[in-house]
Amino acid sequence: MVGPRRTKRAWVLAVVVGTLSFQVQSENTNSPKGSHAGYECAGESETTPSSATQWLERSLWASHCYAFQARAVAIDNVDVRTLALSHRIQDGIRQQVVQYLDGPSVSIERRSPVGRLAWTQEHSNGELPSPASWAAHLEKYYAIELEDNARVAGRDAVKLIFEPLDQWRFSREWWLDRDTGLLLKHVLSDQQDRIIETFQITQLQSPQKYTGRVRESTPSVILNTPWHTTWLPDGFVAQPVTFSGDDVHQRVYSDGLATVSIFVDPLASEETTVLQEGVKQLGVSAVAIEHAITAEGRWQLVAIGELPVSTLQRIVSSISFDLVEGHVLESGDEVEQ
Helix, strand or coil, X not given: CCCHHHHHHHHHHHHHHHHCCCCCCCCCCCCCXXXXXXXXXXXXXXXXXXXXXXXXXXXXXXXXXXXXXXXEEEEECCCEEEEEEEEXXXXXXXXXXXXXXXXXXXEXXXXXXXXXXXXXXXXXXXXXXXXHHHHHHXXXXXXXXXXXXXXXXXXXXXXXXXXXXCCCCCEEEEEEECCCCCEEEEEEECCCCCEEEEEEEEEEEEEEECCCEECCCCCCCEECCCCEECCCCCCCEECCCCCCCCCCCEEEEXXXXXXXXXXXXXXXXXXXXXXXXXXXXXXXXEEEEEEEEECCEEEEEEEEECCCHHHHHHHHHCEECCCCCCEECCCCCCCCC
8 A cells, every 4th residue: 555655755755847848759840830949959069168157058058959878876765766867868858867767667758957047037938938037146145156177977077056145945056067067966955954865877878969959849838827926036037837727826936056846736636636734745845735714715835835834835825816717827017926
């Protein structure tokens, strides 16, 4: 029998899978009209970066423009997982597959492990942020330091240290391959410098640079749902999400590194699994759950992300039901919190 702890953890993982659009398929080749054409890999500078900001930009280019095979290990306070990673690019379409090598055989597609681009107001017209704007956004909310002469998985590397400028997010450390800019190691730590998760590539096999244009679709952003958050940490902005159907109760926000997903579902619905109120730390992710009563009925409010539990509690407690009809962001609409 599967125990309660395993059941709850499986639920959280399912939420994360849905939030990040993990699919066992390549990215959609039929980008909606008005979507950004993507990133021109041939346009990346070949000059070795000399600053933390330049290495950030290189890491984003690398996560889009290099095809590779790798083995990795991910360690958190729940378990240790060994992974096989594959990033392929064909005709400008990226396919990123993660295969779990422990336990039941599972293969999923996931987005690049090097951060999530933070969309800002100026990017609500359907264009993707540039590597430079992404790096500039991060510098507003993290003190970023560069250390040289590192080594990971037998490869020369540089180390980036991200120290948050407030108490609402965690610190991070990245080790980037000096030759390609690919992420080799990532450490997430809490406010007491306790390591929450370590991700490390143990073997990187012959990365090959793609020289064409990598195409990206721009999914819609949920806007003006019948609820909204009245508080988020500075720098968190609405992110593109994919969805199906009209009954959508999800929003995603990111500061460029950390991501929080918010779900609001009616407790009267047979499809809603009623969860106990409170906070839970399950591996690298934490979840905050509250129940609310409005004139329309009872609701379950959930916030999940790689953030301190106090942050998630404040976010979920800030959810307000004072908006009316919801609609989906169309190209050219303004992104709101």
